[in-house]
Amino acid sequence: MMNMKLKITVLQFLFIVASLVGLNSCSHQSLKIARPLSKSNSTTPVSTLSFDYVNRLIRIEAGINNEEASFDFILDTGAPTFVTNDVVEQNNLWATEQQTAMDVNGNEQSLWRYNIQSLKIGGQSFKRVKALSNTEVSDMAVLKNRANGGLIGADLMK
Numbered sequence: 512m513m514n515m516k517l518k519i520t521v522l523q524f525l526f527i528v529a530s531l532v533g534l535n536s537c538s539h540q541s542l543k544i545a546r547p548l549s550k551s552n553s554t555t556p557v558s559t560l561s562f563d564y565v566n567r568l569i570r571i572e573a574g575i576n577n578e579e580a581s582f583d584f585i586l587d588t589g590a591p592t593f594v595t596n597d598v599v600e601q602n603n604l605w606a607t608e609q610q611t612a613m614d615v616n617g618n619e620q621s622l623w624r625y626n627i628q629s630l631k632i633g634g635q636s637f638k639r640v641k642a643l644s645n646t647e648v649s650d651m652a653v654l655k656n657r658a659n660g661g662l663i664g665a666d667l668m669k
Contacts, residue, residue: 560633562586570658574631575602582660585653592664594642595649599625612643621645630667637667 563570569586575598582598598604606623613619627640648654648661 565657568653568657571632571663573660573663574629575660576628577631578602583658584660584663585658587653587662588665588668590662590664591666592640592642592662593648593651594625594627594644594661595654595659596644596646597649598642598660599644602627610643620647632663640667 561572570583571586572581573584574581575594578601580601582595594604604625604627607626608624610622610624611619612622622643622645625642625644627642628638630637630640642661644661651662654661
């Protein structure tokens with residue numbers, strides 16, 4: 512049997528596990544993220560990542576800019592990272608630029624880009640995260656009554 516070593520991010524690991532498990536009910540899960548195998552073939556846990564799987568959506572908790580308050584985010588591999596107005600206001604984020612984007616229905620939207628100094632998920636911190644927002648993000652159907660922080664998108668998994 513051949514041992515394979517693979518280096519992936521916490522979010523890539525979460526996406527792979529959720530895809531393979533095929534959960535079909537509400538549940539709370541916890542994953543132990545381990546370092547690659549050492550010469551002694553042992554693993555050392557780095558952190559534990561808790562998530563909820565509800566209605567085929569993965570919800571994770573994340574902290575913004577080292578603040579004590581945390582927010583719930585939905586993992587969405589088909590979208591960029593979005594934050595709600597609550598995240599923008601509570602963390603005093605400043606927009607760096609405005610851009611126009613088109614949604615899946617062909618509707619144009621005006622979006623603001625924000626730079627988040629630090630986004631902490633489990634024991635891993637992501638630095639200089641770019642996120643989009645506008646006044647309608649909080650009204651996204653995928654977030655309604657599920658997540659108050661926004662979407663963690665594919666751009667964070669690169």
